[in-house]
Amino acid sequence: MIGAAQPILQADDVAHYYGRHRGCEHVSFDLFPGEVMGVVGESGSGKSTLLSTLYGRLTPTAGRVTCRTRTDESVDIHTISEPERRLLMRVDWAFVHQNPRDGLRMNVSAGANVGERLMAVGERHYGDIRSKAIDWLERVEVDAERIDDLPATYSGGMQQRLQIARNLVTGPRLIFMDEPTGGLDVSVQARLLDLLRGLVTDLGLSAIVVTHDLAVVRLLAHRLLVMRKGRVVESGLTDQVLDDPQHPYSQLLVSSILRT
Amino acid sequence: MSQPSETQGAWDPSYNFAFLDEQTKRMIRRAILKAVAIPGYQAPFASREMPMPYGWGTGGIQVTAGVIGPDDVLKVIDQGSDDTTNAISIRKFFVRTTGVRTTESTGDASIIQTRHRIPESPLREDQILVYQVPIPEPLRFLEPRETETRQMHALEDYGLMHVKLYEDIARHGHIATSYAYPVKVAGRYVMDPSPTPKFDNPKMDRCPALQLFGAGREKRIYAIPPYTEVKSLDFDDYPFELPTWDAACALCGDTHSFLDEVILDDAGGRMFVCSDTDHCRERRANGHVGPAAAAAPFETMSAAP
Amino acid sequence: MYVAVKGGEAAIENAHKLLAEERRGDTNVPELSLEQIKQQMSLAVDRVMTEGSLHDPDLAALAIKQARGDLVEAIFLLRAYRTTLPRLWETKPIDTGAMNIRRRISATYKDLPGGQVLGPTFDYTHRLLDFALAAEGGGDASLDADPAEPVVAPRVTELLAGEDLIEEAGAVPDKDAPGDLTREPMEFPADRDLRLQALARGDEGFLLALGYSTQRGYGRTHPFAGEIRMGAVEIEIDIDGIDGPVTIGEITVTECEMVNQFMGSKTEPPKFTRGYGLTFGFCERKAMAMALVDRALRGRDLGEEVDAPCHDEEFVLAHADNVEASGFVQHLKLPHYVDFQSELELVRKMRREIEQGRWSDGEEAHDVAAE
Numbered sequence: 001m002i003g004a005a006q007p008i009l010q011a012d013d014v015a016h017y018y019g020r021h022r023g024c025e026h027v028s029f030d031l032f033p034g035e036v037m038g039v040v041g042e043s044g045s046g047k048s049t050l051l052s053t054l055y056g057r058l059t060p061t062a063g064r065v066t067c068r069t070r071t072d073e074s075v076d077i078h079t080i081s082e083p084e085r086r087l088l089m090r091v092d093w094a095f096v097h098q099n100p101r102d103g104l105r106m107n108v109s110a111g112a113n114v115g116e117r118l119m120a121v122g123e124r125h126y127g128d129i130r131s132k133a134i135d136w137l138e139r140v141e142v143d144a145e146r147i148d149d150l151p152a153t154y155s156g157g158m159q160q161r162l163q164i165a166r167n168l169v170t171g172p173r174l175i176f177m178d179e180p181t182g183g184l185d186v187s188v189q190a191r192l193l194d195l196l197r198g199l200v201t202d203l204g205l206s207a208i209v210v211t212h213d214l215a216v217v218r219l220l221a222h223r224l225l226v227m228r229k230g231r232v233v234e235s236g237l238t239d240q241v242l243d244d245p246q247h248p249y250s251q252l253l254v255s256s257i258l259r260t
Numbered sequence: 261m262s263q264p265s266e267t268q269g270a271w272d273p274s275y276n277f278a279f280l281d282e283q284t285k286r287m288i289r290r291a292i293l294k295a296v297a298i299p300g301y302q303a304p305f306a307s308r309e310m311p312m313p314y315g316w317g318t319g320g321i322q323v324t325a326g327v328i329g330p331d332d333v334l335k336v337i338d339q340g341s342d343d344t345t346n347a348i349s350i351r352k353f354f355v356r357t358t359g360v361r362t363t364e365s366t367g368d369a370s371i372i373q374t375r376h377r378i379p380e381s382p383l384r385e386d387q388i389l390v391y392q393v394p395i396p397e398p399l400r401f402l403e404p405r406e407t408e409t410r411q412m413h414a415l416e417d418y419g420l421m422h423v424k425l426y427e428d429i430a431r432h433g434h435i436a437t438s439y440a441y442p443v444k445v446a447g448r449y450v451m452d453p454s455p456t457p458k459f460d461n462p463k464m465d466r467c468p469a470l471q472l473f474g475a476g477r478e479k480r481i482y483a484i485p486p487y488t489e490v491k492s493l494d495f496d497d498y499p500f501e502l503p504t505w506d507a508a509c510a511l512c513g514d515t516h517s518f519l520d521e522v523i524l525d526d527a528g529g530r531m532f533v534c535s536d537t538d539h540c541r542e543r544r545a546n547g548h549v550g551p552a553a554a555a556a557p558f559e560t561m562s563a564a565p
Numbered sequence: 566m567y568v569a570v571k572g573g574e575a576a577i578e579n580a581h582k583l584l585a586e587e588r589r590g591d592t593n594v595p596e597l598s599l600e601q602i603k604q605q606m607s608l609a610v611d612r613v614m615t616e617g618s619l620h621d622p623d624l625a626a627l628a629i630k631q632a633r634g635d636l637v638e639a640i641f642l643l644r645a646y647r648t649t650l651p652r653l654w655e656t657k658p659i660d661t662g663a664m665n666i667r668r669r670i671s672a673t674y675k676d677l678p679g680g681q682v683l684g685p686t687f688d689y690t691h692r693l694l695d696f697a698l699a700a701e702g703g704g705d706a707s708l709d710a711d712p713a714e715p716v717v718a719p720r721v722t723e724l725l726a727g728e729d730l731i732e733e734a735g736a737v738p739d740k741d742a743p744g745d746l747t748r749e750p751m752e753f754p755a756d757r758d759l760r761l762q763a764l765a766r767g768d769e770g771f772l773l774a775l776g777y778s779t780q781r782g783y784g785r786t787h788p789f790a791g792e793i794r795m796g797a798v799e800i801e802i803d804i805d806g807i808d809g810p811v812t813i814g815e816i817t818v819t820e821c822e823m824v825n826q827f828m829g830s831k832t833e834p835p836k837f838t839r840g841y842g843l844t845f846g847f848c849e850r851k852a853m854a855m856a857l858v859d860r861a862l863r864g865r866d867l868g869e870e871v872d873a874p875c876h877d878e879e880f881v882l883a884h885a886d887n888v889e890a891s892g893f894v895q896h897l898k899l900p901h902y903v904d905f906q907s908e909l910e911l912v913r914k915m916r917r918e919i920e921q922g923r924w925s926d927g928e929e930a931h932d933v934a935a936e
Contacts, residue, residue, distance in 0.1 A: 019868075083415050105423070112427045119426065120419025126429055126495040148430045281649045304750040309644040314889045315896030339902045345573045346899055352574075376903045394893070406879055407753050432915060438907035457907045477889045479750040503910055520902055521909065535903055 006068055008033050008174055008206045009054065014063035016053045022230040023049035025062070029225065029235070033173070036200055036207040038217030038238065040253065041227035047210045048178060050227070054208065055095060055176050056085065067092075070173070090120050094167035098179035100159035103166070104151045110137065110162055111147040117170045136165040140195060157188035161195065168199065175200075177209045181216055193219050214254065218242060226250045271359025278325035279357040284308055288326030288481070292472060295483035300445030301413070302396050302480040310476065317350055317375060318476025320392035324354065324373050327388060327472070333361045335369035340377035340518065340535035347375070364538050376439075378460040380517045380539035383469035385486060391454045393475035396482060398442045398452035418450050421493060429498055438503070444491045445484055453490075459503055459518045464490040507532040510552030512543035588633045602626040611817075611846025612636055616887065617643030618747070618766050620816050620845050637768075641888045648747070655742075657801040657810050661820045661843075662723070664796040665715035668847075672790035673824055679718020684795060685847075721792035722822050722839060731824065731837040753879050760862055760882060761855075765843060767885030769851040775875045776857035784873030786860045788840065791824035795847050819844045821852035825860050827867065838867065 007030035015025035024046035031037055039047045052058040054065055056077045065077050070092055077085070089095075097103040104113050114133035115123075123129050134144045140161040142154075151159050160180065167175065180196065181189040197220055200207055209220055217224055217238060224241045226234040226249065234247040245251045271277070278285065284306075291305035310318040328334065334354055338347040342364040350373060351362050363369050366379040373390040383389060395401075399409045402420045412418065421442060428436040441458035445451045453464060454473060464471060464484060471484040484490060492500040508515045510531040517539055519532040531552050534540035544553065589596065603610055603626045613625040617640045625643060632638035668684025671677055683689075698704050725731040735757050743758040744751075751759055764772060779786050797817050801810035823840035840860025842852035861875035874880060884890060 082411070086415060086417060108423055108427050109430055111430055112423050115426055116419055116423050119422040120417070124422070124496050126426065127497050129426065130430075276649070279649070281651070284649060304752070306746075306748050306750050308747075309641070309648040309888060311645045312892075313641065313895060314892030315894075316892060316899065318892070339900050343573050344900055345577055348573050348577060375899075376901070394896070406883075433918065436911060436915075438911045439904045455901075455904050457903055459907070477893055503907070505910075518903070518906075520906055535906075 005033050006072075006074075007031055008068050009208075010066045011054060012064050012066070014050070014053055014065060015061045016049050016058050017061040022046070023058075024053065024227070024230040027063070027225075027232055031174075031206055031208065033206055034204045035223065036205075036209065036221045038221030038224045039208065039210045039227060040212065040214060040217055040224060042212060042253070044229075045227040046230035047227050049230070051176055051178055051208065051210045055093070056089075067174070090117055091170055092173055094172040094175040096160075096163055096167060096175065096177040096180050098182045100151070100156070100163045103163040104159065106151050109148045109150060110142070110154070113151060113162060113166045114169050117166065121170060132169060133165075136169050137162075139168075139199070140165045141191075155188075156184055157192060160184065160192055164196070164199070168203070171203075173206060175205055175207045177207060177211075179211050179213075180209065181211070181213065189216075196220060214242060226253065270355075272356045275357045277330070277358055278328050278354070279310075280308065280322065280325045285326050288322055291481045292323065292326060292483065295472070295481045296470070296485050298449070299485055299488050300443075300449030300451040300482060302475075302482045304479055305481050307476045307479040312349070312353075314477035315394060316346060317373075317392040319474030319478075319481070320373050320375070320390050320476075321350060321353070321474070322476060323390045323472050323474035323481060324371060325357075327390075328354070328358060328360060328371055330358070330360060332370045333363050333368055334358075335363050335366065335372045335538075336374075337372065337377060337379070337536075337538075338375040339520075340379075341537045343537065365542075366536075366538050376455050376457075377518070377535060378456055378463045380534070380536040381542070382463075383467055385468045387469040389467075389469050389471045391456070391471065391473045393452070393454040393473045393478075393480070396452055396473065396475040396478050396480040398440075398450050413449060416448070421450055422495075425493060425495065425498075429495070434501070435494065435498060441500075442493050444493060446488050447491075450493070451482060451484075451490075457503070457518060458492065458500075461490070461492045461500070462502070466490070505532060509534045509540060509543075509550050511550045512540045512548045512553070513550035514540070514543055514548070588631070597630055599623060599626040599630060602629055608847060609634075609636055609639075611844070611848050612769060612851070613639045613643055614846055615844040615848050615851060616640045616766055616768065617647065619643050619647040637887050637891050641891065644888050654802045656813075657803065659798045659800065659818065661794065661798055661818065662720050663717060664794060664798050664818075664820075665815075666718060666794055666796040667715055667817075668795040669716070669718065669792065670790070670794075671721050671792045673721060673792075674724075677718075677721065677724065679716050682713075682716065686849075715796055720794075720822065722824065725791075725824065725837060729836075732827075732839060734839065735841070751882065753882075754865075755878060755882060757859075757863070757866075760878070761841065761843075761859060763882045763885055764855045764858055767855070768887035768890070769848070769854065771885050771887070771890075772854040772858050773850060775861070775881060776854035778873070779857050779861050779875050784861050784864065784871075784875040786823075786840065786857060787826035788823040788857055788860065789825070790853065791822045791839075793819070793821045793849060793852065795819040795849065817846050819847050819849050819852045821849070821856040823853075823856040823860055838863070 009031040011027050011029050014027045016023040027050055029037070039050060041047045049058065053060050059078055066074050067077055068074055069088065095103065105116070111130060111133045114136050115129040118129050118132060134147060137144050137147060142158055142161055151162055154162060181192055184192065193216060199205065200220065209217060211217060221238045224235060224238050225232050226241065226247065228249045234241060234245065234250045241250060242254055245254050276282070287306055291303045294303040295301065307319065307322060310321055312318055312321065334351065335342065336347045336351040338344040341347065354360060355362060366372065366381045370386060371388045371390060372379065373392070375392040378389065397409050399412055399421065402424060403409050403412065425435050428434065437458065439457045440452055440455045441461055443451050443453055443461060443464065453461060466487050466489060467484070468486050470486055473482045494500040505519050507519060509517060509519060511533050514534055518535045520535045521530055521532055523530050603622050606629065609629055610622050610625045613628055613636055614620050614622065617625065624646065625639070628639035628642040629636065631642060666679070666682055668686060669679065669682040671681065722731055744756065746759055746762055751763065778784070795817065797815040799812045800814050800816060801812050804811050821842035825838045825840055827836055827838045838860065840856040842855030842859065844852045858875055858881060862878055862881060864871045864876045
């Protein structure tokens with residue numbers, strides 16, 4: 001693959017154990033710039049453990065996770081220094097929580113929520129910060145008039161879109177999403193998915209989306225990992241896996257969705 | 261007007277000089293040296309129980325006890341005044357435990373212990389200003405956990421501080437922090453100036469005197485060495501602003517000092533007078549006369565229009 | 566002149582005189598002696614010594630008298646006295662296993678070597694006001710028989726340790742000597758030696774409430790009162806040139822060892838764990854609460870889920886000291902004219918701006934509404 005882009009994130013035989021209990025193990029993949037990878041499985045399959053390990057919240061029991069930074073260096077995200085890690089999280093990476101309350105500061109306005117990452121990297125012009133915040137609120141279809149309102153006054157769908165704006169304002173290249181549409185009404189889910197797909201395409205983002213909802217990955221993901229009991233049982237292009245699942249568990253997963 | 265009172269007390273020899281034992285004073289001095297070496301950094305120290313309650317100035321008292329010598333001249337103020345009860349109590353404590361001379365005159369003092377104010381008259385190189393500090397951590401009310409705030413200081417991770425200022429402007433149109441207004445010291449550490457009004461912040465910048473801050477209950481000492489840059493946090497397009505009064509001091513006529521509001525009756529009558537009582541006394545001694553002092557008895561001023 | 570508020574000095578002096586008069590009360594009533602306080606208010610003396618971190622019944626009695634019975638104030642007086650005392654020796658660790666037991670109970674064993682010794686406890690009294698005590702001389706009491714000789718007995722936890730069912734007693738972690746938060750400021754996370762010191766000095770009421778919260782599901786520790794023992798222990802020091810430790814006296818202490826169920830974790834097999842409480846004198850409630858909180862604070866080290874207030878080391882340790890808490894709560898009585906003045910100006914300014922219509926049209930607070 002000489003001349004091809006380098007992976008933005010690499011998992012090399014990653015495992016995380018909770019004591020003797022297996023969270024996940026033997027997970028390896030390369031994620032390339034602009035690529036969206038879905039991780040599916042039922043609850044307890046290890047997909048959230050994997051996401052936390054990839055994001056650096058959990059320390060891998062075995063294996064390593066490397067990423068390419070903006071300056072094209074390859075770093076092991078579990079051994080870099082704390083200042084480097086914080087910078088990476090603020091500038092290059094983003095994390096969208098299932099519950100927007102976990103990803104927002106509920107006690108400050110929407111504008112401050114969007115502006116925080118800008119201020120954290122040194123922006124000191126109130127007017128500039130505010131206009132960038134307004135721009136991002138509009139991009140995620142939040143009325144700019146609501147910029148000074150607390151997130152608590154927002155609906156669930158608006159909170160989730162605000163969380164996305166807060167994450168994307170510094171132009172990250174890799175976004176981690178944990179059940180981004182969980183807990184939302186079906187109609188609101190559809191709108192959010194549409195928005196996410198547009199943003200990912202327009203900005204050329206790489207993403208890892210963890211979900212139990214196959215509709216989400218069908219719409220967003222190029223590739224899939226199917227997880228069961230902490231292991232990847234099948235991987236491949238999304239359409240391939242969903243239309244012609246090979247592993248019995250994948251077949252069960254797909255058919256159970258089709259039945260409902 | 262009265263002259264600044266100056267007293268020479270008697271040291272009660274049943275106490276060690278400045279109350280604390282010599283080992284404790286050395287420990288405090290080591291913390292002070294560390295604090296001076298890293299301007300704005302909160303140096304931990306093994307604060308002692310003092311005969312006054314926590315929150316009543318135990319940090320400032322320990323710092324003063326650590327630096328005071330028999331030749332020092334001590335001034336103690338609270339709210340800018342030498343005659344508030346806690347200032348009296350602390351001054352008496354040091355008279356009894358050191359026998360040093362005390363003064364109400366800012367110019368005559370070599371050590372000034374203060375709560376909530378910085379004297380109006382400029383300080384000199386041969387003076388030390390000791391602040392009493394209740395909560396030394398400027399990030400505390402944004403992030404309650406010490407382990408987290410310590411790391412934020414270490415990594416210079418101060419974005420959260422500006423979130424607060426942003427929020428003020430978004431809600432109020434200006435930065436709505438009127439006291440304990442955060443500053444950046446020597447371009448590095450964000451520091452709480454103690455609950456002094458922001459009016460006093462510019463006095464800290466490049467001040468010739470050594471400024472020491474003691475927080476007894478929280479067990480921290482921090483410092484601003486002489487001639488150190490102290491910058492109040494702000495935005496490029498919303499710069500730090502000083503508060504102004506419509507009124508002048510009723511007694512000395514000053515329009516540039518921090519004014520306390522004094523309620524004169526229950527019908528809304530009030531007047532404004534200098535918070536710094538020594539500054540006001542000195543001005544009056546030099547012939548300045550305010551609107552109320554010119555008349556006797558006082559005429560009440562109505563509230564500012 | 567109103568402004569300078571002269572006369573503060575005289576006011577303070579008068580307040581002190583008034584205080585002294587109030588303390589004494591009606592001079593027709595005999596003055597309390599320190600001996601009376603020591604003899605008849607002994608539990609107050611014990612609490613003041615424990616939280617004041619100084620074993621001296623005479624000074625504790627004096628502090629109680631001077632504080633008019635306000636124990637937190639008395640603790641403060643004792644602490645302020647103690648803080649700069651010279652430290653001449655460090656004692657050897659006391660051996661509570663060799664205690665001359667006056668009270669000893671275990672909730673885990675019906676009977677055990679040395680037996681259960683009730684001792685002078687409120688436990689089984691009926692809580693009825695005893696009006697005989699209100700009459701002069703009504704408080705005299707004597708035992709029907711001579712009190713039993715103090716017993717010496719092994720600790721319950723030693724019995725469990727024999728079966729390897731309980732973790733080892735904690736050792737001082739990787740340091741030459743236990744830490745001392747009165748000499749070095751505490752840093753978080755704190756080791757157990759410092760945590761125990763902070764808890765031993767901590768406010769009984771605060772620890773009681775926290776310990777109670779662990780029993781009501783906020784950080785359950787599944788405790789059993791393995792053993793509570795109270796009695797005299799010897800205080801020993803090493804002196805240069807003399808072989809073996811020298812006993813310099815005896816003090817009474819109360820010790821509580823909680824035995825806590827533990828289901829095991831990624832690093833540890835299931836076994837019992839310990840929570841530890843120790844006080845001067847007879848402060849049983851405090852010792853028990855301390856043991857509960859000590860065990861709760863060990864959750865992190867044991868790999869348990871930590872989510873309750875009692876697990877939060879910074880929260881617990883930073884607020885347990887009643888001398889610190891009392892001072893800071895009460896400092897609100899001090900003048901805050903300058904800060905208040907600043908706020909006054911700010912509120913006025915903001916109100917003026919509203920009046921001047923700075924916030925007209927569309928800038929009004931938005932309704933709380935969903936999209």
